[in-house]
Amino acid sequence: MSARIELITTGTELLLGFTLNTHLNYIAQKLATIGLRLDRHTTVGDDPAELRAAIAEALARCRVLLATGGLGPTADDCTREVVAELLGRPLARDETIADAIRERFRRRGIAMPESVLRQALVPAGAQALPNPHGTAPGLAIEHENKLIVLLPGPPRELKPMFEQYVLPVLEQNFAPADRPVCRVFKVVGLAESVVEERIGAAPGVELGFCARMGEVEVRILGKNLAEAERKIRAALGPHIFGEGDDRLEEVVVKQLAAAGKTVAVAESCTGGLIAHRLTNVSGASRVFLAGYVTYSNESKVELLGVRPETLARHGAVSEEVCRAMAEACRRRSGADFALATTGIAGPTGGTPEKPVGLVYIGLATPTRTEVQRHLLLFDRETFKFFASQYALDALRRELLKSHRPA
Ligand code: ATP
Ligand code: MG
Secondary structure: OOOOEEEEEEOHHHHOOOOOOHHHHHHHHHHHOOOOOOOEEEEEOOOHHHHHHHHHHHHHHOOEEEEEOOOOOOOOOOHHHHHHHHHOOOEEEOHHHHHHHHHHHHHHOOOOOHHHHHHHEEEOOOEEEOOOOOOOOEEEEEEOOEEEEEEOOOHHHHHHHHHHHHHHHHHHHHOOOOOOEEEEEEEOOOOHHHHHHHHOOOOOOEEEEEEEOOEEEEEEEEOOOHHHHHHHHHHHHHHEEEEOOOOHHHHHHHHHHHHOOOEEEEEOOOOOHHHHHHHOOOOHHHOEEEEEEOOOHHHHHHHHOOOHHHHHHHOOOOHHHHHHHHHHHHHHHOOOEEEEEEEOOOOOOOOOOOOOOEEEEEEEOOOOEEEEEEEOOOOHHHHHHHHHHHHHHHHHHHHHHHOOOO
């Protein structure tokens, strides 16, 4: 029997449907990685009486209680106070936390409202969990052989705190010894059905597939994954770009950094999305030189030097223009590699010869230029994402061939 674990997510916005409750899904998935699962989940609004009742009920049943939200400075944030009162543990200001909050405001150069210091209040005997991404620390309380963990509401604050402080404690104290392990392989450039067909059966493990935008996740769950992993890697080869939370742009930035190479992009239909994705990755400045968003024909001529005759003869959405964009981008930026996109995102603007969804993706390398043609039948945003995915994957595969990691 594993320890009973419950989750309470708080926030009136969750009950009104304004915010999707992503904590449930995130926390449940993280628990699964250490062989644990939630036994119950409750959502309550920002109402002290409701919250108090929910916490009291959960504590009567569970060994571990996780609660999210309501640790902030505003009037609707009441989790800390409700828990302190319920457990009979007085709140006292922790001066180290108060100083950290003051320092955060000082560094940002904004005046600090006195109310934010509420976030430095800690119930007696509680441990504060540092929050480098916000002001409110998390709180962990051992109470009558129960562990209660209060976590901040904003996902970008909750996630690192959960991974750094909460998951290791849960793993050490509650994870079953012979638990099944879960691994997720991330696949690009193959449809979900093709992935499934290629892998076939995987004896001894539970196999799952999940189609995401522009990629497929293959999940295996079992006690011994080695054989299944061998089979999956043999079936999918270089289509596997990573594992777990890996993102394609991160993989590409890492590859470029390892090879000591640089990239620039010339984007028409993706409107800067490839540059955006690459620059979301820490360390991008070492490998990303420039992005040209050349949406109009004029800008393709002026910023990249695409010849007006090429545009007139073949049209902006053509293999020839894509090639010219990629090569000019590489030349003008001085990068080792250049990516280019030109296409028709729709829903208007298609013709019988050049239908909506048509896209050309160019990759210029020091020795050659390749242009792929795809038909992406999606809404505009999905179209852009798929195009950026194909472009990044073209570069990933090129780097895989030319700069194999030692
Ligand atoms: P803050 O200091 O920002 O007020 P907090 O700990 O008080 O933090 P909340 O006020 O409950 O947290 O929520 C802050 C933000 O996080 C809101 O934008 C809220 O919609 C979002 N959020 C809270 N809970 C969830 C959840 N379960 N899933 C997704 N987003 C959430
Ligand atoms: Mg709040």
